Amino acid sequence: MSALGYFLERADIMTTGISLVRENAASLxxxxxxxxxxxxxxxxxxxxxxxxxxxxxxxxxxxxxxxDGPVLADYPEDAPGVPLDNSPACPVSFRTDHTTWQGRLNxxxxxxxxxxxxxxxxxxxRTLVGVSTSSIRDIISGLAADLDxxxxxxxxxxxxxxIEDAKAxxxxxxxxxxxxxxxxxxxxxxxxxxELGAALxxxxxxxxxxxxxSAFAQIxxxxxxxxxxxxxxxPP
Amino acid sequence: xxxxxxxxxxxxxxxxxxxxxxxxxxxxxxxxKPLAEMRIALITTAGLHVRDDTGFGFTDSSFRPIPNEANAxxxxxxxxxxxxxxxxxxxxxxxxxxxxxxRELESAGxxxxxxxIHYSFMGAGLLPQAYEASAGQVAGLLKKDRxxxxxxxxx
Numbered sequence: 001m002s003a004l005g006y007f008l009e010r011a012d013i014m015t016t017g018i019s020l021v022r023e024n025a026a027s028l029x030x031x032x033x034x035x036x037x038x039x040x041x042x043x044x045x046x047x048x049x050x051x052x053x054x055x056x057x058x059x060x061x062x063x064x065x066x067x068d069g070p071v072l073a074d075y076p077e078d079a080p081g082v083p084l085d086n087s088p089a090c091p092v093s094f095r096t097d098h099t100t101w102q103g104r105l106n107x108x109x110x111x112x113x114x115x116x117x118x119x120x121x122x123x124x125x126r127t128l129v130g131v132s133t134s135s136i137r138d139i140i141s142g143l144a145a146d147l148d149x150x151x152x153x154x155x156x157x158x159x160x161x162x163i164e165d166a167k168a169x170x171x172x173x174x175x176x177x178x179x180x181x182x183x184x185x186x187x188x189x190x191x192x193x194x195e196l197g198a199a200l201x202x203x204x205x206x207x208x209x210x211x212x213x214s215a216f217a218q219i220x221x222x223x224x225x226x227x228x229x230x231x232x233x234x235p236p
Numbered sequence: 237x238x239x240x241x242x243x244x245x246x247x248x249x250x251x252x253x254x255x256x257x258x259x260x261x262x263x264x265x266x267x268x269k270p271l272a273e274m275r276i277a278l279i280t281t282a283g284l285h286v287r288d289d290t291g292f293g294f295t296d297s298s299f300r301p302i303p304n305e306a307n308a309x310x311x312x313x314x315x316x317x318x319x320x321x322x323x324x325x326x327x328x329x330x331x332x333x334x335x336x337x338x339r340e341l342e343s344a345g346x347x348x349x350x351x352x353i354h355y356s357f358m359g360a361g362l363l364p365q366a367y368e369a370s371a372g373q374v375a376g377l378l379k380k381d382r383x384x385x386x387x388x389x390x391x
Contacts, residue, residue, distance in 0.1 A: 011376075045331075160316065
C-alpha cells in the first residue's frame with residue numbers, strides 16, 4: 001500500500017491512505033498515511049458502521065490539506081471490541097467418528113451448509129465464495145481425496161482458489177446468526193476446532209516439507225496457527 | 237490486535253521484517269484544488285475483484301479494474317494471505333473498499349466526483365519495487381480519467 005502511494009505520487013497524483021502497520025509506513029514513507037490501530041483485514045475499523053468509517057475516511061482525507069510531507073498521522077480511536085458473552089454461539093458441533101478425510105470433511109460440510117445459506121440470506125445474498133469455478137461440495141471432496149491419498153494437489157492455482165472459497169464458506173457459516181462477532185473467536189474456531197482447519201494444517205506440513213513448495217505453504221495456514229495447540233494470544 | 241507490540245512475537249517479527257528503506261527521494265504532489273472539487277479514485281490492496289474477473293495468483297503484482305458503478309456486494313477477494321481477518325469483509329466490503337462511503341461523500345458535495353474506474357491490487361509476497369510497473373500503468377489510466385487524488389486502503 002505504501003509503495004503504491006509513493007509510485008502514484010511520483011507520477012503527480014496525490015495520494016492519501018490508511019496504514020495498519022505503523023512501523024512499515026514509517027520506514028517506507030508514503031506521502032500521506034493515517035495509521036489506525038485496527039486488526040489486519042479491517043482498515044476502516046468496523047463493518048456496517050458508516051459513521052465510524054466516515055470518521056476514519058475524514059481523517060485520512062484531511063491529510064490532503066497538508067502542505068509538506070511525508071506525513072504519518074495516528075488515528076486516535078480504537079475499534080470497539082465485542083464482548084464474548086454477547087457474541088452468538090457457534091452453531092455447529094464439530095468432529096465426527098468418520099475414519100477418512102472424505103467422511104469427516106463431508107459430514108462437517110453438511111452440518112455447515114444450512115448455516116451458510118442462513119448467513120447468505122442475512123447478508124442479502126452477499127458472499128465471498130466464488131473464486132473457484134468448482135462448487136463447495138466438489139472443493140471439499142477434492143481436498144479430502146488428496147488427503148486420503150496422502151498426495152499434494154496437482155493443480156496449485158486451483159487449490160489456492162479452492163481453499164479461499166472453503167475458508168470464506170466456513171467464516172460465513174460460522175457467522176450466520178445475527179449479532180456482532182468477535183473475529184478472534186471465529187478465527188480460533190476455524191483453525192483449531194474444524195476438520196477444515198485440521199486438513200489445511202496437513203496440507204501446510206506437506207508443502208512445507210517440499211523445498212520447491214515451501215513458499216506456497218505460507219498461504220495455506222496463518223502464521224500464528226502454526227502451533228499445534230490453541231493459543232490464547234491475540235490472533236490477527 | 238490493537239498495537240503491533242500486542243501481537244505474538246512471530247507475527248510481530250514477520251511484519252517488522254518488511255521494514256524497508258524509503259523507495260527513493262520523497263515524492264510529493266501539492267494540492268491544486270479544494271477537496272470539494274477533487275475527483276477521487278479508490279485503490280485497495282485487498283485482492284478484490286468483480287466476481288467474473290480472473291483471480292489473483294500466488295504472488296501477483298497485476299491489478300484489477302473495479303467500475304465505479306459496480307455493485308459493492310458483488311466483489312470478492314482472491315488475496316493469497318491467510319493472515320488477515322475475513323469475517324469483517326464478509327459482512328461489509330466497505331471495510332476494505334469504502335465505495336459506499338465515498339458515494340455518500342460525493343452526494344454530500346464533500347468531494348468533487350468519483351473516478352469512473354477504481355483499482356485493486358493484491359499486496360502480498362512481493363517486495364514494494366515489484367509494483368512499480370503496474371502502478372505506473374494505473375497512474376496513466378487515472379490521469380486519463382482526470383483523477384486528482386487516490387484513497388488507498390490496505391488489508
